[in-house]
Amino acid sequence: xxxxxxxxxxxxxxxxxxxxxxxxxxxxxxxxxxxxxxxxxxxxxxxxxxxxxxxxxxxxxxxxxxxxxxxxxxxxxxxxxxxxxxxxxxxxxxxxxxxxxxxxxxxxxxxxxxxxxxxxxxxxxxxxxxxxxxxxxxxxxxxxxxxxxxxxxxxxxxxxxxxxxxxxxxxxxxxxxxxxxxxxxxxxxxxxxxxxxxxxxxxxxxxxxxxxxxxxxxxxxxxxxxxxxxxxxxxxxxxxxxxxxxxxxxxxxxxxxxxxxxxxxxxxxxxxxxxxxxxxxxxxxxxxxxxxxxxxxxxxxxxxxxxxxxxxxxxxxxxxxxxxxxxxxxxxxxxxxxxxxxxxxxxxxxxxxxxxxxxxxxxxxxxxxxxxxxxxxxxxxxxxxxxxxxxxxxxxxxxxxxxxxxxxxxxxxxxxxxxxxxxxxxxxxxxxxxxxxxxxxxxxxxxxxxxxxxxxxxxxxxxxxxxxxxxxxxxxxxxxxxxxxxxxxxxxxxxxxxxxxxxxxxxxxxxxxxxxxxxxxxxxxxxxxxxxxxxxxxxxxxxxxxxxxxxxxxxxxxxxxxxxxxxxxxxxxxxxxxxxxxxxxxxxxxxxxxxxxxxx
Numbered sequence: 138x139x140x141x142x143x144x145x146x147x148x149x150x151x152x153x154x155x156x157x158x159x160x161x162x163x164x165x166x167x168x169x170x171x172x173x174x175x176x177x178x179x180x181x182x183x184x185x186x187x188x189x190x191x192x193x194x195x196x197x198x199x200x201x202x203x204x205x206x207x208x209x210x211x212x213x214x215x216x217x218x219x220x221x222x223x224x225x226x227x228x229x230x231x232x233x234x235x236x237x238x239x240x241x242x243x244x245x246x247x248x249x250x251x252x253x254x255x256x257x258x259x260x261x262x263x264x265x266x267x268x269x270x271x272x273x274x275x276x277x278x279x280x281x282x283x284x285x286x287x288x289x290x291x292x293x294x295x296x297x298x299x300x301x302x303x304x305x306x307x308x309x310x311x312x313x314x315x316x317x318x319x320x321x322x323x324x325x326x327x328x329x330x331x332x333x334x335x336x337x338x339x340x341x342x343x344x345x346x347x348x349x350x351x352x353x354x355x356x357x358x359x360x361x362x363x364x365x366x367x368x369x370x371x372x373x374x375x376x377x378x379x380x381x382x383x384x385x386x387x388x389x390x391x392x393x394x395x396x397x398x399x400x401x402x403x404x405x406x407x408x409x410x411x412x413x414x415x416x417x418x419x420x421x422x423x424x425x426x427x428x429x430x431x432x433x434x435x436x437x438x439x440x441x442x443x444x445x446x447x448x449x450x451x452x453x454x455x456x457x458x459x460x461x462x463x464x465x466x467x468x469x470x471x472x473x474x475x476x477x478x479x480x481x482x483x484x485x486x487x488x489x490x491x492x493x494x495x496x497x498x499x500x501x502x503x504x505x506x507x508x509x510x511x512x513x514x515x516x517x518x519x520x521x522x523x524x525x526x527x528x529x530x531x532x533x534x535x536x537x538x539x540x541x542x543x544x545x546x547x548x549x550x551x552x553x554x555x556x557x558x559x560x561x562x563x564x565x566x567x568x569x570x571x572x573x574x575x576x577x578x579x580x581x582x583x584x585x586x587x588x589x590x591x592x593x594x595x596x597x598x599x600x601x602x603x604x605x606x607x608x609x610x611x612x613x614x615x616x617x618x619x620x621x622x623x624x625x626x627x628x629x630x631x632x633x634x635x636x637x638x639x640x641x642x643x644x645x646x647x648x649x650x651x652x653x654x655x656x657x658x659x660x661x662x663x664x665x666x667x668x669x670x671x672x673x674x675x676x677x678x679x680x681x682x683x684x685x686x687x688x689x690x691x692x693x694x695x696x697x698x699x700x701x702x703x704x705x706x707x708x709x710x711x712x713x714x715x716x717x718x719x720x721x722x723x724x725x726x727x728x729x730x731x732x733x734x735x736x737x
Contacts, residue, residue: 139418140267141177143168144205148197148227150185153244159315160226161185161327163275167224170329175381177222179204185241191296193226197227199251206261209634210607213266217407218414222271224264225320229255229276238276246651257302268411269378273322275306277313302341302378303369304328314361323359324366327351334383337688339384340392341368342376354679354689374408376402378415385419387584392593393419401434410434427624432601466651468493468509476652482621482636492657494545497590499555504585505544505654508657512540515604516611518677519713523613524634529675530713538604538684543597544730546570546648546659547583547667556585563725568647570665570728576696576720579729586731597732599715602699606661606712608654613661613711615654624651625663625710626703633707645703645725661700662710663730666718671699673717692717702726 146166149157161184171177177625181190183197194201215221228239232246235599237252244251255274260266262270271281304639306313306324314323331338331347345368356364370376374396379385393416400409417427477486497505514537519530551567553574554560561573574582583594597605607615613633614620622629622639626646628640645664651660672690674680681687695717704726708714718727 140215141171141175142179142181142215142220142265143171143177143222143224144183144204145171146197146227146243148183148239150241151228151239152242152661153246154239154632156193157227157315159321161277162320163226163322164224166321166329167226167273167325171222171331173333176383177220179657181209190438194272197240198242201254202240206258210261211262213264215265215267217264217268217411217437218418219267220269220271221262221265221337222273223258224273224275226275226325229274230717233242238274259303263301270301271413272301272303273328274304275313275322277305277307278313280422281313284565285666300371300375301369304344305367305369306352307364308367311364312362314356314359314364316355316359316361317415318359319355323352323355323361323364327355327366332384334384337384339379339381340376340387341370341378341380343389344368344380345370345376346681347688349350349683350679350681350685350687350688357679374679376413377714381647382419382421385579386592388587388595390416390419390424391584391587391591395592397427397430398591399505401430406434406437423655430434444727457554468495470494471487471657473653473657475655476616476624478617478619478621478624480618480635482619482632485617490655490657494657495542497586499552499589501555503551503555504729505548506546507542507731508540508545508603510541510543510601510656510658512538513604513609515609516538516605517600517603517680517713519613523711523713525708525711526713529715530677532677534677534680534682536600536604536684538601538647541601542733543601543605543656543658544732545653545657547728547730549648553582554592556582556589561723562645564645566645566647567588568649570648570660572645572665572725572728573723574668574728575723576668583728583731594731594733596668598681598684598727599669599671599699600681600684600686600698601732602669603712604665604684605656605658606654606700608656610655610712613713615712616652616662620623620662620707620710623708625701627658627663627705627707628703629707631706633706633711637708654670654677663701663705665700665726666698666702666705666724667700668727668729669699671697673697673715694721694722696728 145164145168149159149161149438161194166179168182183195185191187195198579230237236255239252316323319326327348331344338347348366352364352366377392397409397412413427413430416424470493472491475488475490479485493509517534517536518533519526538631547570550560550562550571553571562571563573586594612618616624619634619636621636629641632638649659672693673695698716
């Protein structure tokens with residue numbers, strides 16, 4: 138059974154520095170979470186008035202803290218699969234190009250003799266033997282004024298070199314704020330929220346996404362300047378490590394499996410074994426792939442002259458544009474015709490294009506086609522001149538989206554049946570999109586698909602969806618200024634702009650009946666609305682600009698829908714239209730499509 142230990146330090150009262158209000162409470166709440174929720178067996182807690190332990194003082198002065206680092210970390214006491222977390226809330230300072238934590242008796246006039254270098258902390262932590270060491274610093278409160286260059290630059294570089302997962306409360310040159318209304322620091326508030334959201338932030342990568350969205354929102358709500366946390370997790374597989382196993386999803390575990398197979402392919406048996414142990418922990422010891430892999434690695438160590446290669450699996454490859462899925466078999470290319478219409482809906486241009494894709498075999502002749510979407514930057518939202526635009530499509534903002542793969546079509550009933558073993562749809566047909574699927578069932582489909590295939594599938598973020606829908610266009614639709622029912626399945630009684638009325642089919646139709654957009658995606662307008670991963674927000678103020686899902690809002694029960702549907706008017710099918718529904722809504726005009734991507 139894995140060991141889970143931690144050190145939590147929170148200092149309000151300083152001998153030579155301005156006192157803080159909530160650092161002690163931040164550390165206490167972190168201690169409670171680790172012990173009560175995350176299953177940590179041993180937590181060393183230091184605060185202004187923490188009680189003695191075993192006759193030893195836990196006052197967070199320099200002597201006591203150094204003694205713990207020197208004695209506890211004198212030799213390894215953990216192993217692969219174990220976890221050690223270090224949490225510090227208090228003052229930090231940068232001096233002579235080095236980062237320091239300030240104990241309660243730290244003196245800014247004599248930093249080298251009274252403060253604790255963070256590189257010393259990281260180096261001692263690495264000695265514990267655990268392969269998952271997490272350093273969490275809410276310490277950008279220099280000299281009590283929260284001014285000057287914050288800590289982080291040197292620590293970030295050393296964290297990269299030592300493989301320590303480092304989570305910083307703010308970026309250099311920013312401040313780390315305490316919020317009186319919350320009686321906590323903004324960072325720790327968001328950190329504990331994120332760690333406690335089941336199925337959302339169990340991994341380093343997902344927690345980082347949440348913090349980058351949530352912390353700026355908190356400080357903005359309370360009228361403070363910007364505070365942007367960031368995470369250092371290198372090598373890449375560190376970003377996929379599961380922080381809170383009981384909250385991990387099948388997709389989280391599937392991503393770790395990919396990393397483990399990659400390590401085996403690269404003959405890095407130590408890393409592979411560590412990752413498979415992590416997979417096993419995330420699956421509560423019940424993953425047969427992990428059990429077989431650990432035994433296989435043990436045989437490889439004893440028989441190095443006859444290495445047995447793992448079964449072919451998708452691998453992950455570094456790229457200057459992020460981390461993209463690479464198939465063992467080359468990507469295929471398909472050709473298609475793209476059409477453009479004028480304001481009256483008449484086709485004015487036809488052109489042939491091609492795109493790359495790969496196929497997943499779901500069994501019984503059912504496949505899933507995933508189209509490669511190139512990365513890029515686009516303007517999200519609608520301009521004020523666009524007819525029938527809504528206020529929730531504002532403000533216009535630039536978003537950069539890394540390369541990813543997206544389903545060529547909305548998930549069909551045949552595909553859903555192959556993965557879930559059921560078909561809830563009202564309008565039956567194997568090639569029709571599945572509908573009457575609630576948001577949580579769409580997420581469950583992604584998790585089961587991930588487990589079956591061995592790579593991570595999920596719902597698209599809202600930004601990914603609009604970027605993929607537009608495919609480089611800025612018009613209301615990817616077809617141009619309007620649409621007709623010869624191109625999209627919507628209620629033809631209510632056209633857009635100068636287009637004529639058309640057919641009202643009053644039901645879904647088979648996917649792929651109409652021309653695709655320039656990326657090679659079909660039916661992004663109409664037929665069924667499509668669930669996104671995001672929580673609904675009423676506008677784009679403070680929305681992420683890097684393509685990640687927006688996971689927080691005024692009502693986390695409301696989820697994003699995009700694309701319009703057979704029951705709706707033409708204007709509802711515009712590229713910029715944003716709709717929402719309660720996550721438990723089961724509607725005959727709502728389906729989903731999936732994306733496959735891993736972003737550094």
